[in-house]
Amino acid sequence: RIIIRDSHTHKACHPKNFTDYDTIKHEFKFPQISGHFNFAEDVLDKWAEKEKAGGRAPNPALWWVDGQRREVQWSFEELGFHSRKLANVFTELCQLRQRDRVFLMLPRIPEWWLVNIACLRTGTVLLPGTCQLTARDILHRLRTSGAKCVVTDEFLAPLVDEVAPQCPALNCKIIVSHSNSRRDGWRNLQDLMSHVSSNHVCVKTPRDDPMSIFFTSGTTGSPKMTQHSQCSFGIGLTVNGKYWLDLTARDVLWNTSDTGWAKTAWSSVYGAWIQGSCVFVHRMPRFDTSTVLETLSKFPITTFCTAPTAYRMLIQEDMSKYSFGSLQHCVCAGEPINPEVMQKWKQATGLHIYEGYGQTETVLIAGTFKGMDIKPGSIGKASPAYDVQIVDDEGTPLSKGTEGNIGIRVKPHKPFCLFTEYTGDPEKTAECYRADFYLTGDRGYMDEDGYLWFVGRADDVILSAGYRIGPFEVENALIEHEAVAESAVVSSPDPIRGEVVKAFIVLTAEYESHDKSQLVADLQTHVKQVTAPYKYPRKIEFVEQLPKTISGKIRRVELRKREWSTKPEAE
Numbered sequence: 139r140i141i142i143r144d145s146h147t148h149k150a151c152h153p154k155n156f157t158d159y160d161t162i163k164h165e166f167k168f169p170q171i172s173g174h175f176n177f178a179e180d181v182l183d184k185w186a187e188k189e190k191a192g193g194r195a196p197n198p199a200l201w202w203v204d205g206q207r208r209e210v211q212w213s214f215e216e217l218g219f220h221s222r223k224l225a226n227v228f229t230e231l232c233q234l235r236q237r238d239r240v241f242l243m244l245p246r247i248p249e250w251w252l253v254n255i256a257c258l259r260t261g262t263v264l265l266p267g268t269c270q271l272t273a274r275d276i277l278h279r280l281r282t283s284g285a286k287c288v289v290t291d292e293f294l295a296p297l298v299d300e301v302a303p304q305c306p307a308l309n310c311k312i313i314v315s316h317s318n319s320r321r322d323g324w325r326n327l328q329d330l331m332s333h334v335s336s337n338h339v340c341v342k343t344p345r346d347d348p349m350s351i352f353f354t355s356g357t358t359g360s361p362k363m364t365q366h367s368q369c370s371f372g373i374g375l376t377v378n379g380k381y382w383l384d385l386t387a388r389d390v391l392w393n394t395s396d397t398g399w400a401k402t403a404w405s406s407v408y409g410a411w412i413q414g415s416c417v418f419v420h421r422m423p424r425f426d427t428s429t430v431l432e433t434l435s436k437f438p439i440t441t442f443c444t445a446p447t448a449y450r451m452l453i454q455e456d457m458s459k460y461s462f463g464s465l466q467h468c469v470c471a472g473e474p475i476n477p478e479v480m481q482k483w484k485q486a487t488g489l490h491i492y493e494g495y496g497q498t499e500t501v502l503i504a505g506t507f508k509g510m511d512i513k514p515g516s517i518g519k520a521s522p523a524y525d526v527q528i529v530d531d532e533g534t535p536l537s538k539g540t541e542g543n544i545g546i547r548v549k550p551h552k553p554f555c556l557f558t559e560y561t562g563d564p565e566k567t568a569e570c571y572r573a574d575f576y577l578t579g580d581r582g583y584m585d586e587d588g589y590l591w592f593v594g595r596a597d598d599v600i601l602s603a604g605y606r607i608g609p610f611e612v613e614n615a616l617i618e619h620e621a622v623a624e625s626a627v628v629s630s631p632d633p634i635r636g637e638v639v640k641a642f643i644v645l646t647a648e649y650e651s652h653d654k655s656q657l658v659a660d661l662q663t664h665v666k667q668v669t670a671p672y673k674y675p676r677k678i679e680f681v682e683q684l685p686k687t688i689s690g691k692i693r694r695v696e697l698r699k700r701e702w703s704t705k706p707e708a709e
């Protein structure tokens with residue numbers, strides 16, 4: 139296996155917070171919180187005090203741009219001012235009480251961050267949803283959560299109105315609209331804010347009280363409603379902010395994920411603000427490669443976080459047109475990143491991509507922390523937040539090198555930064571636990587050096603003629619071929635072997651018109667050369683695009699279902 143020594147990065151490579159892994163793993167301690175914890179009061183307001191006393195370098199707390207010259211820069215003090223007003227809107231004008239649920243569906247606009255903080259200040263429970271939800275999705279979320287309040291914009295308000303009569307708990311609808319348009323039954327946020335004061339006393343929230351309910355990405359099925367406590371992300375994401383994102387109060391972090399996912403809370407709320415960094419936001423309604431590359435070269439962004447699928451798109455561009463003077467650190471999470479993509483990104487920017495592995499249910503489970511040697515293809519080492527072990531289906535730890543379930547130890551003490559429950563689904567919650575472990579549903583193994591290797595989601599692993607094949611390894615081999623822009627590998631029925639490997643491939647532009655049967659043969663030979671030959675895809679289909687979740691993750695489950703719903707092909 140290749141090991142990249144971190145010192146080989148030729149740009150500013152010195153980690154700011156990392157010494158060495160063993161020291162961090164053994165000495166890192168979360169602050170002890172026994173009674174109450176509130177991120178707004180205990181973290182954000184503390185940064186505002188530091189800022190006032192001159193103890194923080196001049197750096198906005200939130201820096202928003204829309205790509206059309208509109209820009210907002212707020213200090214921690216200003217964030218405090220606006221969010222205290224909004225907290226008063228919630229309690230005085232909307233009669234929301236502690237633990238009431240607030241459903242938030244807004245694009246990347248500054249108000250999204252204000253609603254997050256106002257919920258913290260009032261102890262109301264935030265449910266962020268993506269703006270791409272349909273009326274049916276909204277109905278499901280509002281009914282299951284019993285949300286009392288919804289905050290959205292003028293484009294989504296009609297969808298809420300379609301289903302609102304079926305949601306008896308919903309009694310407050312707030313619209314964020316910068317035009318003067320009014321909508322019956324809705325209260326305008328700007329109007330409401332002009333009627334309240336900026337004095338507000340943050341409520342005392344017990345540390346284990348619910349803080350947020352996030353929706354999983356829905357890669358394997360319907361998104362699950364995942365509840366986290368007040369201290370879970372607010373303290374637990376210290377590891378993300380400090381070691382994986384390597385942030386300080388001087389940094390500017392840009393994370394591109396959609397406001398509907400826990401990933402935005404991970405990086406663009408908690409991870410960054412725990413460290414006092416600036417959260418940079420681009421309105422960008424749709425992921426656009428040239429906007430991303432221009433933004434990275436135009437603004438003093440030091441830290442960039444995006445999804446593997448986004449990196450795959452970015453390296454297809456001519457990156458030599460851009461310079462990335464401020465950029466010091468790049469990370470990704472959410473899916474495996476192909477070593478080939480890391481290499482191309484490094485060639486273009488001089489920077490490695492540091493991988494993070496985690497779930498909506500957790501904070502970072504494993505990662506390559508800046509300063510640590512990288513083994514491309516590995517998800518790095520266990521986060522100091524958790525005791526991560528590879529375990530069998532009964533929850534018994536397995537030896538190094540053996541493939542099993544990626545698990546987190548929960549006995550004798552359940553880590554405080556693990557989710558509390560899937561809302562309204564105790565059976566599903568209970569199914570995640572086996573003996574002393576929480577099982578992630580992902581398969582992997584740990585090597586002799588303690589690095590973890592992701593094999594695949596348990597359901598995605600292919601069993602062919604007695605071999606277990608992780609789709610990721612085959613996809614990594616395929617993308618090394620210049621004809622392949624991206625691929626998804628799934629099992630396909632076979633009369634003799636039971637299952638065989640099938641690859642769905644999106645071709646790079648220059649190969650689109652090549653002879654397909656020749657390409658199939660070339661790609662099969664290529665995979666046999668770069669990985670164990672038994673893994674080569676016996677079936678290959680070229681497609682225009684791969685099925686993905688709204689957050690851009692490949693839905694292998696969809697391709698697999700398609701394969702297995704048709705009759706097995708004769709050889």
Ligand code: ATP
Nearest residue numbers: 354355356357358359472473474494495496497498
């Ligand atoms: P659902 O649970 O609804 O099917 P999801 O699991 O994709 O969707 P998330 O919580 O957003 O929802 O994603 C967590 C999952 O993403 C992990 O369990 C893992 O399968 C995958 N993942 C995250 N980071 C990585 C990574 N670095 N490498 C490989 N897989 C990753």
Ligand code: MG
Nearest residue numbers: 354355497579
């Ligand atoms: Mg999941």
